[in-house]
Amino acid sequence: MSATAKVRNSSARVVIDGGGLVTLSGGGKRRILYMNTCDQAQQWTTSHCDDQEQPQLTVQNLTLADGNATGETVDGGGGGAMFVRGGRVKVVNSRFVRNRCDATGPDLGGAAIRVLDQSRDLPVYIVSSTFGGAPGQGGVCSNGGALSSIGVSWVVLNSVMTYNRAIGNGANPARGGTPGGGSGGAVYTDGNRFTVRIAGSIVTDNQAKEGGGAVFFVSNDRTGTMSIEGSTLRRNPSAxxxxxxxxxIFFLGARKPSVSSSTLT
Structure with a gap:
């Protein structure tokens, strides 16, 4: 792609369906897809841009490769393949490979997907999708080698997250003399009340330079919850x-993560 695809906020429903045949590539130079209901350049359509129902974006049967959000600064950056703020987003049967965002920073992340704000605080659904999948194919970012968010809930179903890396240095808040970051090899989540559910999924061989080789979860007011069901989490070193x-896993929330019919080693 020669430019980032941007969703107009006047769109009610947007479905990008690759039919299992299409790859969108950022060429290692640019983010692939951008939706932001609070970006006036994409047209303000309500007085409450941080909590509006539309656009509703679905990405399905598509490969997003070599996206790069390094240097992007709007709303904190991140989101090498996809950046979403507002409306709703879900991803179905799609692949994310070799995406990246800034290498340092305490709270930015999401080499594949970065999400801020979802209508009525409903969760982002990730279904039957792959992030990485083989050595050298994973995402790389300061935090969240696959997924990253602030104050957003996730439901990850029947998906694969492997060989993703969080490479920042100094955690969040950043230790003195460091640029910060390095947490959530696959998933980085921060905020107050939110939930993460991982079910029927494989999360292996991810790594974090700081905390949470697989998942970093911090609910600042300790109201957030996490569940892992029928999933395998293995070989996800937290350095x-x-x-x-x-x-x-690094977890701070309302109670210990709920784990059922799963393997964590």
Whole structure:
């Protein structure tokens, strides 16, 4: 792609369907897809841009490769393949490979997808999708080698997240003398009340330079919850810190993560 595709906020419903045959590439130079209801350049359509129902974006049967959001600064940057703020977004049966965003920064992230604000705080759905999938194919960013968000809930179903890396240095808040970042090898989530559900999924061989080789989850007011169901989380090293008893996960929330019919090693 020669330019980032941008969703106009006047659109009610946008479906991008590759039919399993299409790859959109950022060529290692640019973000692939952008939707932001609070960006006036894409047209303001309500007085409450941070909580509006539309556009409703669906990405399905598509490969998004070599997106790069390095240097993007709107709303904190991140989102090498996709950046979404507002409306609703879901991803179905899609692949994300070799995407990246800035290498440092305490709270930016999402080499594949970065999400801020969703209508009525409803979750982002990731269904039957792959992030990485083989050595050298994963995403790389300061935080969240696959997914990243602030104050957003996620439901990840029957998906694969492997070989993604969080490469920042200094965590969040950044330790003195460091640029910050390095948490959530696959998934980085921050905010107050939000939920993360991972079900029927494989999360392996991701790594974080700081905390949460697989998942970094911090609910600042300790109201957030996390569940893992019928999933495998293995070989997700956290070079700095993780929560005892939950290998590959750093968690601060309302109570311990709920784990059922799953393997964590």
């Amino acid at each position: 700095g810190f993780e929560t005892a008893g939950f290998p590959g």
